[in-house]
Amino acid sequence: NAGVTQTPKFQVLKTGQSMTLQCAQDMNHEYMSWYRQDPGMGLRLIHYSVGAGITDQGEVPNGYNVSRSTTEDFPLRLLSAAPSQTSVYFCASSSEGVHQPQHFGDGTRLSIL
Amino acid sequence: GESVGLHLPTLSVQEGDNSIINCAYSNSASDYFIWYKQESGKGPQFIIDIRSNMDKRQGQRVTVLLNKTVKHLSLQIAATQPGDSAVYFCAEIRINDMRFGAGTRLTVKP
Numbered sequence: 001n002a003g004v005t006q007t008p009k010f011q012v013l014k015t016g017q018s019m020t021l022q023c024a025q026d027m028n029h030e031y032m033s034w035y036r037q038d039p040g041m042g043l044r045l046i047h048y049s050v051g052a053g054i055t056d057q058g059e060v061p062n063g064y065n066v067s068r069s070t071t072e073d074f075p076l077r078l079l080s081a082a083p084s085q086t087s088v089y090f091c092a093s094s095s096e097g098v099h100q101p102q103h104f105g106d107g108t109r110l111s112i113l
Numbered sequence: 114g115e116s117v118g119l120h121l122p123t124l125s126v127q128e129g130d131n132s133i134i135n136c137a138y139s140n141s142a143s144d145y146f147i148w149y150k151q152e153s154g155k156g157p158q159f160i161i162d163i164r165s166n167m168d169k170r171q172g173q174r175v176t177v178l179l180n181k182t183v184k185h186l187s188l189q190i191a192a193t194q195p196g197d198s199a200v201y202f203c204a205e206i207r208i209n210d211m212r213f214g215a216g217t218r219l220t221v222k223p
Contacts, residue, residue: 004156040121042202042213043157090156099211101147104156 002026006091006105013081013112021076021108023091031094032074033058033102034066036087043090048098049074081112121200125220132190134217136203141184143205148177148188151200151216160188160201195221 007022025032033048045058049068063085065077074093078085088109092102126132138146144165149157163170163177163186170177176189186203202216 040215042204042215044213045211092156099206099209101159101162102157104158106154106156 004091004093004103004105006089006108008108009106010109011111013078013110015081015083015112017081019078019081021078021089021091021110023074023076023105024072025074025091025093025103026072027093027095027103028071029093029095029103030071031096031098031100032068033092033094033098034064034074034076035090035092036060036085037090037107038087045098046076046089050098078110083112086110086112121216121218123218123220125222126193128193128195128221128223130193132188132193132197132219132221134188134190134201134219136186136188136214138184138186138203138205138214139212140205140207141181143207145206146177146179146186147204147206148175148186149202149204149213150197151202153199157202190219193219193221195223197221 004025030051034046035043037043044060046064047066049055052071055066088107090107091105094100094102147162148160150160151157161172161177174191178187198221200216200218202214204213
């Protein structure tokens with residue numbers, strides 16, 4: 001039972017580069033979310049989805065795009081990486097709602113130089 | 114190395130002792146609360162939750178207490194084990210909003 005799978009686990013980018021963080025879940029959950037976790041701070045919601053084809057912005061959406069073409073996959077795109085986007089990114093899913101207990105992946109540690 | 118979790122409050126306990134981890138929440142309208150455990154290099158893991166119409170809820174070796182008067186939440190871990198070493202954080206939920214605390218790092222000494 002894989003749960004929520006995130007790839008890659010680590011990534012280093014140069015400022016201005018773009019990349020996609022992958023997230024897949026095998027629990028048939030409708031709700032999926034992306035968070036960033038910065039030192040000494042709580043998780044902050046970037047974008048979320050309440051079902052295939054439906055996405056919305058969270059607390060800190062600027063500089064990120066998402067899409068939800070299938071129930072299983074919810075990729076996060078960085079359009080033009082900036083040092084301020086250096087963080088640990090977590091994808092989560094839930095059968096109950098965006099603001100309900102989440103199943104989290106193990107994160108992608110992203111450094112922007 | 115693990116950069117997330119720097120500058121967090123820390124709690125160090127002896128194996129076998131009870132641990133109490135505290136969380137102050139900000140909004141009196143919050144009506145649902147969750148505790149998560151995050152081990153080094155891993156994603157957060159749900160531990161226990163409590164709704165605002167309750168003062169106490171117990172799970173396996175864990176108890177959550179809610180004091181709405183002072184907007185305070187605590188997580189008690191009985192007979193703390195080395196595997197309990199992690200960062201613990203709370204989340205407060207109100208309609209269409211969920212906020213996470215930064216957490217407390219629990220270290221269990223053998």
